[in-house]
Amino acid sequence: xxxxxxxxxxxxxxxxxxxxxxxxxxxxxxxxxxxxxxxxxxxxxxxxxxxxxxxxxxxxxxxxxxxxxxxxxxxxxxxxxxxxxxxxxxxxxxxxxxxxxxxxxxxxxxxxxxxxxxxxxxxxxxxxxxxxxxxxxxxxxxxxxxxxxxxxxxxxxxxxxxxxxxxxxxxxxxxxxx
Amino acid sequence: xxxxxxxxxxxxxxxxxxxxxxxxxxxxxxxxxxxxxxxxxxxxxxxxxxxxxxxxxxxxxxxxxxxxxxxxxxxxxxxxxxxxxxxxxxxxxxxxxxxxxxxxxxxxxxxxxxxxxxxxxxxxxxxxxxxxxxxxxxxxxxxxxxxxxxxxxxxxxxxxxxxxxxxxxxxxxxxxxxxxxxxxxxxxxxxxxxxx
Numbered sequence: 001x002x003x004x005x006x007x008x009x010x011x012x013x014x015x016x017x018x019x020x021x022x023x024x025x026x027x028x029x030x031x032x033x034x035x036x037x038x039x040x041x042x043x044x045x046x047x048x049x050x051x052x053x054x055x056x057x058x059x060x061x062x063x064x065x066x067x068x069x070x071x072x073x074x075x076x077x078x079x080x081x082x083x084x085x086x087x088x089x090x091x092x093x094x095x096x097x098x099x100x101x102x103x104x105x106x107x108x109x110x111x112x113x114x115x116x117x118x119x120x121x122x123x124x125x126x127x128x129x130x131x132x133x134x135x136x137x138x139x140x141x142x143x144x145x146x147x148x149x150x151x152x153x154x155x156x157x158x159x160x161x162x163x164x165x166x167x168x169x170x171x172x173x174x175x176x177x178x
Numbered sequence: 179x180x181x182x183x184x185x186x187x188x189x190x191x192x193x194x195x196x197x198x199x200x201x202x203x204x205x206x207x208x209x210x211x212x213x214x215x216x217x218x219x220x221x222x223x224x225x226x227x228x229x230x231x232x233x234x235x236x237x238x239x240x241x242x243x244x245x246x247x248x249x250x251x252x253x254x255x256x257x258x259x260x261x262x263x264x265x266x267x268x269x270x271x272x273x274x275x276x277x278x279x280x281x282x283x284x285x286x287x288x289x290x291x292x293x294x295x296x297x298x299x300x301x302x303x304x305x306x307x308x309x310x311x312x313x314x315x316x317x318x319x320x321x322x323x324x325x326x327x328x329x330x331x332x333x334x335x336x337x338x339x340x341x342x343x344x345x346x347x348x349x350x351x352x353x354x355x356x357x358x359x360x361x362x363x364x365x366x367x368x369x370x371x372x373x374x
Contacts, residue, residue, distance in 0.1 A: 013211055013212040013229070014211055016211055016212075016233050016236070017232055019207055019211030019229075019236075020233040020237045020240065021240050023204070023207045023236070023237035024237040024239070024240025026203040028241050028244040029200055030200050031245055032180040032253075032254055033181065033183065033193065034181060034183050034193050035182075035259050035260055036181075036260040038204055040286070040287035041287040041308075044287060044305075044308060044312055045316075049316070063317070063319075064319055064320045065315075065317075065319035081193065082197070084194045085197040087198055088197065088200060088201020088202040089201045089204050089208075089291055090291060091202050091205065092201060092205025093205035093206065093208065093291070093292035093296060094205075094296065095202070096205070096210040096296075097209055097295065099210075102209075103296050103297055104296070106299065108216055108293075109300065118300050119299075119303045122284065122307065123283075124279075125281075125283015125307065126285075126290070126309075126311060127308070128276070129276050129283060129286060129307075129308055130287075130312040130313075130314075131311035131312070132272045132273070132276035132277075132278075132311070133308075134272075134311075134315035134316070135271055135272035135315060136268060136272020136273055136276060138262065139288065140276070140280075140288065140289075141204075141288040143262055143272075146262070148238040148241075149237075149241035149245065150241075150242075150256070151336050151337060151347060152335060152336070153264045153334045153336050153338070154265075156336050157264065157269050157273065158272070161272075161274050162276045162280060164273075165273065165274045166278075166281040168277075169277070169281045173281050173282060174224065176220075177220040177221075177223075178224050178226065
C-alpha cells in the first residue's frame with residue numbers, strides 16, 4: 001500500500017508499480033496473440049471515418065484521406081482490432097469504477113478554477129491531442145507505450161516529445177492543476 | 179508460436195474477441211491505477227503525483243524484457259510483430275502537439291475513455307474535442323500529406339538506430355526507469371499536496 005492510500009480512504013487505487021507490471025503483461029499478451037500493441041486514437045479514427053461515410057458518402061469517395069483509408073481497410077472501418085479493444089476498455093474501466101466505488105457523474109477540477117474553465121480547457125486539449133495523434137501516427141498508448149514495448153525508435157521519440165512538451169508548458173498552466 | 183493470429187493459429191474473428199478481452203484488462207488496469215482522474219495524471223508534471231511515470235515506465239520495461247525473453251525461447255517471432263514506423267518530422271510535430279494537449283486537457287485518448295466510463299463529464303468534453311481534432315486532420319490531409327510522409331526512416335528499433343544490441347538498450351532503459359522512479363518518489367514527498 002502506498003502512502004496516499006492511507007491518507008485518503010475515499011479514493012483507493014492499486015499500487016502503481018503493480019499496475020505497471022499488469023499493464024506490461026497485457027501489452028505482452030497483445031503482441032503474443034495479435035502481433036501488435038495497445039492503442040486508443042486509432043479506434044476514434046475508425047469511428048469517425050465510418051460516421052463521415054454515413055453522413056457524406058460522396059465526400060469520402062473522393063477525399064484523399066478517406067480513399068486511402070478504405071483501400072487499407074477492405075472489411076470496413078469498424079472491423080478493426082482497436083475498435084474491439086476500445087469497447088473492452090470501456091467495460092474494464094467501468095468494472096473497476098464499480099468495484100472501487102468511483103462511478104459518479106462529475107466535472108473534476110482544481111478548487112481554484114470553475115467547471116466552465118475546466119471544460120473549455122478539456123475541449124482545447126482534446127482538439128490538440130486528436131490532431132497530434134493522427135499526425136504522429138498514434139497516441140500515448142499506441143505510439144509511446146506500445147512503441148517502447150517493442151523498442152521502436154519512433155516510440156521513444158514520441159514519448160520524449162509528448163512528455164517533454166507537457167513539462168515545458170506546465171508552468172503556464174499550473175493554475176489549472178495545483 | 180506467437181504472434182498467434184499472424185501464424186494463423188487463431189482466426190481473424192477470434193483475434194477480435196481477444197482484442198475485446200485485452201481491452202477489458204487495459205481499461206481495468208488504467209482505471210484502478212488512477213488514470214481516470216485528470217488531476218492525478220497532471221500531477222506528474224508538477225511532482226505531486228507521479229503515478230503516470232511509475233505505471234507507464236514499469237509497463238514499458240516489463241513488456242520490453244518479456245518480449246525479449248519470449249523471443250529468446252522462440253515463443254514469439256518478433257519479426258512478425260508490428261513495429262511502429264518512424265517518420266521523423268511527423269512524429270516530432272505530433273508529439274509536441276500531443277504534449278500541449280496533455281497539459282491543457284489533462285487526459286490522453288485512452289485515459290479519457292476510462293474517465294468517461296466512470297462518469298467524468300470533463301472527459302466527455304475532451305473526447306468531443308478529440309473528434310474535432312481528428313476531423314481537422316482527415317479533412318486537411320491533402321495539405322499535410324507531404325509533411326506526414328517526410329523523412330521516413332523505416333521501422334528501426336532504438337538499438338538499430340544507435341548501433342547497439344536490443345538487450346543492451348533494454349538494460350539501459352531499465353536503469354533509466356529505476357532512476358526516474360527514485361526521482362518520482364522524492365518529488366511526491368517534496369511537492370506533497372492535499373489529496374482531492
